[in-house]
Amino acid sequence: MMGGGQYDPNDFSDTALGLVSTQSFPAIVGTADMMLKSAEVALVGYEKIGSGHCTAIVRGGISNVRLAVAAGVEAAEQFGQEVSSLVIARPLANLEAVLPIGKLLADAAQGSGDSRLSNQAIGLLETRGFPAMVGAADVMLKSADVQLSAHETIGDGLCTVIIRGAVADVAVAVEAGMHEAERIGELHAVMVIPRPLSDLEQTLPLASCWIEQPLPLRLPIVSKKVAEAELLEPLNLEVAPTKRETQMELEEPPT
Template structure:
């Protein structure tokens, strides 16, 4: 989405993808804001950007930052009430593709996410997740510096069982899970982020 500084801008930044996804979900559910940017910056940093009126953006950022901090490591948050157009141009470099979301269709299925260090552990997690419950692998991301995430979807109970099994599998290998999350009812606009990591898009 092209953002030109026409509305207030809100941002959160985290270590890793999973806290940012959780934060983004909460930002979009808390106030009338629009997702305008998402970026895997590098060195494990991931940022989410929304726009709206000042009050909505403030409420959104506060809620998203609190949620992200509960899931993992929040590194920064900010509200820019009147950013200059040049800032909007920078944000647009990291813009998400806009879609005409059909809110009358079926609700998105629950989502389960695990983030750990290295492909060896994330493959073990993914294997355990899909063996433990009826979930579908929807995405995978190598964030940077060894942070790797896997995303599944299904019904709430299945995602909960899958994430529990994935976390246990990693811990049984004496490795650390940086973040894990189950989103029972993902905001529809999260698809603008998660489709970036869709397996079908990543396969040659």
């Protein structure tokens, strides 16, 4: 993206920032995906200010940013989620330092790598209320071969569960999750994004959750007597036998 080594993050003479705002996390991710695929821009982050408001921020050449923002606004309007948009040509360095976009500017200068999700899809399902999100996540995992990557909260009671997997599996899982979310509470928004670009992957909370196979929950099972013995061991004390144990010892026949 953005020309790899030809990109200079300190050259502001022909660059711009583009911002598009929505009232749903799945909507802003879908909007960002459309912006990335419509022009040569870099997605440098999201800003979540509460009450469900989310803003995607892109950076690139002025003409490319204008194209990307126009595509993002059109996508957000199709989702019924467009709130506002803005293009800032030739931003000064201090503006970029204050806005929540600094982390990925260096990555953009080096060029983006190949996305580990390039042959997969991302599914997002947003509910109003945490129980509905958890129930939907459980059904999605059980209905198709998908992995739970993370969840996101943006205020106003809105929670988004994020899954990944093959495009067909993600589509099946999201549909099943929609029915469960509506049964439990309020379904707010859904999004399926096939073959996301690397910029999108890097800005989603996916990197630390690459669990390829679901693992069973393993809890230690320790008897009460063993636990008491381990607790008293440093004190060199003995666990007194219970009344039942004493009675069993007395009833044992002589050998």
